[in-house]
Amino acid sequence: MTRSTNLLTVVAAIGTWTVAVSSSVAQELTGEIRIDGSSTVYLISEAMATRFKQLHPKVNITVGISGTGGGFKKFANGETDIQDASRPIRPPEIEACKKNGIRYLELQVAFDGLAVVIHPENTWARKMTVEQLRKIWHPETAAKKWSDVDPTWPNQPIVLFGAGPDSGTFDYFTEVICGKEKVSRSDYQASEDDNNTVRGVAGNKYALGYFGVAYYEENRDKLQVVAIAPRAGEEYVLPTPENVLSGKYRPLGRPLFIYVRLDSLRRPEVREFVRFYLRRGDIVDSSKYIRLPARLQNQQQQKLEKTLASLD
Numbered sequence: 001m002t003r004s005t006n007l008l009t010v011v012a013a014i015g016t017w018t019v020a021v022s023s024s025v026a027q028e029l030t031g032e033i034r035i036d037g038s039s040t041v042y043l044i045s046e047a048m049a050t051r052f053k054q055l056h057p058k059v060n061i062t063v064g065i066s067g068t069g070g071g072f073k074k075f076a077n078g079e080t081d082i083q084d085a086s087r088p089i090r091p092p093e094i095e096a097c098k099k100n101g102i103r104y105l106e107l108q109v110a111f112d113g114l115a116v117v118i119h120p121e122n123t124w125a126r127k128m129t130v131e132q133l134r135k136i137w138h139p140e141t142a143a144k145k146w147s148d149v150d151p152t153w154p155n156q157p158i159v160l161f162g163a164g165p166d167s168g169t170f171d172y173f174t175e176v177i178c179g180k181e182k183v184s185r186s187d188y189q190a191s192e193d194d195n196n197t198v199r200g201v202a203g204n205k206y207a208l209g210y211f212g213v214a215y216y217e218e219n220r221d222k223l224q225v226v227a228i229a230p231r232a233g234e235e236y237v238l239p240t241p242e243n244v245l246s247g248k249y250r251p252l253g254r255p256l257f258i259y260v261r262l263d264s265l266r267r268p269e270v271r272e273f274v275r276f277y278l279r280r281g282d283i284v285d286s287s288k289y290i291r292l293p294a295r296l297q298n299q300q301q302q303k304l305e306k307t308l309a310s311l312d
Helices: 002-027 039-055 067-076 091-099 129-139 168-178 193-204 213-218 241-246 269-278 280-286 293-310
Strands: 029-038 057-063 080-084 104-118 127-129 159-163 189-191 208-210 228-229 251-260
Touching: 002 251, 029 039, 029 067, 029 129, 029 193, 029 228, 029 269, 039 057, 039 104, 039 208, 039 251, 039 269, 039 280, 057 213, 057 269, 067 080, 067 091, 067 168, 080 241, 091 104, 104 193, 104 241, 127 129, 127 193, 129 168, 129 189, 129 228, 159 168, 159 193, 159 228, 168 208, 189 193, 193 208, 208 213, 251 269, 269 293
Parallel strands: 029 057, 029 080, 127 228, 159 189, 159 208
Antiparallel strands: 080 251, 104 208, 104 251
């Protein structure tokens, strides 16, 4: 046998051993990971879970949609390992975690733009200012008809759909549009499931709704997205990745997070899943959200590894 043949044999053996080791690692990871929270971040976490389970089929991952607020209640009670959040954790939620001994790590995983959507046959409201949205959504103005917002618009009732009060999307939208978290008119069809808003707006020419831009991207054949200007006279901007990252899509661009319990991070399946989550910007892209820039992605990965080292 020649030296080159020996070398090929060794390389082949190493390759076979590598495959065997990878397969062994995949088989070794077992257990359960419980995720709940934001319906916006759900799309990312569900896609991450699907791809991770292809590599580690013995890990069972469940992803719920209780809304950011509803999810934090479960998280603070120790019912979940990972909390999806479309806004940062709030002081009462921090206190609830402290009370129950829940220590956690906050990680940013993506950026998002909130999309305001209308029916495709709506030709009059394809551009709107924040002030016009406030006229519709603030309880003190609560425009009933489109003509209440602009007298040149139809004298027809506005049919509204949007996020429920347990949703981080609701918190964020009401803060930047109405001026204070949770300040909103109540006579609209609220849901923690954004698919209900898709169906509602797609089914009524005079409807308007809002949710994370990924739901618009998934249903752009049924809906029309609205270009937003911070105030009259300023540029109307669409929620594209470039506009969100540059800060041009004001004020409806936002960061997205996951919160991970530190005691859960001690479990191999959770640790490896979170590492996987932070590496896979391509899955964020395919979920129709905006991946973190490389510098910020590296910061989040370093933050995770530093926390893991402190747990050893």
